[in-house]
Amino acid sequence: MRCQKAILFLLIILSYISSSCTTQETESQNQSIELASSDSKARKFPKPIGYINDFENVFTDEQEQELTKLLTGYNQETTNAIAVITVSSIEPYSDFDQYALEISEEWGVGEKGKDNGLTILFSKKLQRIRISTGLGTERILTNEVCQRIIDHTIVPKLKEGKFFEGISSGLVELIEQWKQTDNHVTI
Incomplete structure (x- = not known):
């Protein structure tokens, strides 16, 4: 038993x-x-390659280098970070703005804790552009400021087929606006 x-x-x-x-x-x-x-999920977005991520091949090598130099210098001067992304497709997304927000979040442009990043997503093929800002950035570069720069500076050049000029002049204006506002912020 x-x-x-x-x-x-x-x-x-x-x-x-x-x-x-x-x-x-x-x-x-x-x-x-x-x-x-x-x-x-992470593979929905291309892997970042630098400040300029020209997946749609909109810019020449020289134009990419010029934009990279501008953004590198600005980052070294201020720690603020800007990424430019061009894409021909946003699949599996159907909403361009949602894609722009999520790729910005996924890539984490800017310094953690400072939220001092800004992303410009542009598609020549889809004829769309969106500026996404980090929480810290949007206090300075509001949606209204970004939309004004898109409407009055970038889009007129894009409509002429001057993609580099549109993005470049938009970046210069964003940087100038950011610098002016940064200089007037009191702690």
Whole structure:
């Protein structure tokens, strides 16, 4: 009888250990599925390559270098960061503005804690442009200021097919506006 109880006890323990390992294995599989789905979310957006991310090939190499020089100098002077992104597609998104907000968030332009980043997303093919700002930036470069720069500085040049000139002059105006406001902020 004792032998039967001991065997039964061992079978119960083995059964418990076996089911426990299966549960852990399933949890492990679930974690890798979650990681894979998280990775696939990140893959919705192209990987950032610098200040100028010309995935639509709108700019010449010389134009990219000139824009990079402008944005690098501004970042070194102020720590504020600006990224320019050109895309020909926003798939799987259908809303350009939502895509712009989420790619800006995903890329994390600007310094953490300062939220001093700004992203210009432009698509020649889709004929759309959006400026997204970090929380710290939007206190200075409000939606109204950004929209005015888009409407009065950038879009007129884009309509003429002068993509570099439109983005470049928009960047210069954004930087000037940012500097003027930064200089007038009192602590």
